[in-house]
Amino acid sequence: MRIGLLGTGPWAHMVYAPVLSAHDGLDLVGVWGRRPQAAKELAEAHGAQAYDDVDALLADVDAVAVALPPDVQADLAVRAARAGCHLLLDKPVATKPAGARAVVQAVAEARVASVVFFTTRFLSDTGAWIDRQADAGGWFTAHAQWLGSVFADSGDSPFATPWRAEKGALWDVGPHALSVLLPILGDVRRVSAAARGRGGTVHLVLDHAGGASSTLTLSLTAPSAASGADLEIRGEAGTFRLPESSEDAATALGRAADALIATARSGRPHPCDAAFGLRVTEILADAEALLPADAD
Template identity: 75%
Template sequence: MRIGLLGTGPWAQMAHAPALSGHGELDFVGVWGRRPEAAKELAQRHGVRAYEEADELFADVDAVAVALPPEVQAALAVRAARAGCHLLLDKPLAPTVRLGRAVVEAVEAAGVASVVFFTTRFQPEPRAWIEEQAAVPGWFTGRAQWLGAVFSGESPFATPWRREKGALWDVGPHALSVLLPVLGDVRRVTAAAYGPGDTVHVVLDHAGGASSTLTLSLTAPPAAAGSAVELRGEAGVALLPESSEGAVPALRRAADALRTAARTGRPHACDAAFGLRVTEILAAAQELLDGGPRHSSGH
């Protein structure tokens, strides 16, 4: 599969470009970025071409990987899908339900494959745990904490879109990617912004009858940063295991998942449609944080 990269920021440099260039089953063709000089530098580092126009890159590849802010990603994903490119997307899929739906509609109309890179879903230990717990009946409640120190330390990820959207949109998708396949879809959402900085608390009512709570922040003290998911139910208590590896191997697995979906025509569990569902839930929570209706279904 010939694949191109859209984006030149920290995530593109640290994860996407190394994952694509080191993947034995991919032909990493080139890079496009909003900053031509940065695209040129990243392309040279990996021995590929820097493209001045995104559409030129679309014409030369079978697929694109996207490492761009959600709003930019959504618009380019629609264009790439219409050009016949399979999509390896980042989370969140889009900053609004409308833009997320446009991506899904473009994917469906073009008949291309899509995978959204929810990191935890592509790490072996967490992925096996999620599949195992999804088969266990009788969960009563779940609790997820996803705490980053992006805004409380020196981080290259304190980017404009993260400052605007905060933890709900940056780490909220990770928490939802773990809870939804285990506890089921969400019927109602409640959210409140209590705590330092961008810290938010979300309560979810799941279709299976269980409830879950999410504590999300990018303003945690560095010593307190980290993630944890706990489930409690008839089977007892289950804790999400930590992964023994970082983002690059997981991203290569996501690329493998895209190749499989493209070859078989069978959608992956983390496709654009799932990314849209996550966006709908985040948007429902955001509406409450912004002073909208007291309860929302997320639909």
């Protein structure tokens, strides 16, 4: 599958370009970015061509991977789908439901495949754990904590990007938590409560379709020593915690690329497709509407 990369930021440099260029089932044809010089440097480092015109790149490939801020991603994903390209998207698909909905519509109309890279779902140990808990059922409640330190300590993280500073933990790590909770507890019927804490930390209470409830604590300003992800579920089968993965994001992205190739061949939607990405965006938008003004 001939694939293009849209984006030249830290995630593109550290994960996307190395994985796509090394993947046996992909041919990384080109790179486009909003900074042409950065696109040139990234493309040269991975044996690809830099494109100044995004439409020219779309015409030369079968698929695109997008490593851009979510609302930039949504517009380009629509454009790529209309050009007949399969989509490997990052999370969140967009920060506005209308943007994510436009992506879903474009995918359906063009009959292209879509996979959204929810990292935890594509790690083998955590992915298998999620499947087992979804099959077990009978869940009563869950608590998820996704605590990043992007804007804590020295503040020099390469991921301290403008869109994360603007949209915060709700939109950056919230999709990770929801990607685990939704397949296990079911869709969210209602965001029951939303509150802000120290340093932009967000606390949510969710009411799920199966009758279970969940609470989420999301932050990008946790001290490094307190950062990390943790999820616990309780129900008829007992109490279980999301296992720590021995794999990294690059391994997970390779599996997401495998999933895109398989979905394009079979025509069967993937569980983490653009429609699932839309649902995550809708839930987060509902939560955002309930949040009070910043506590800081």
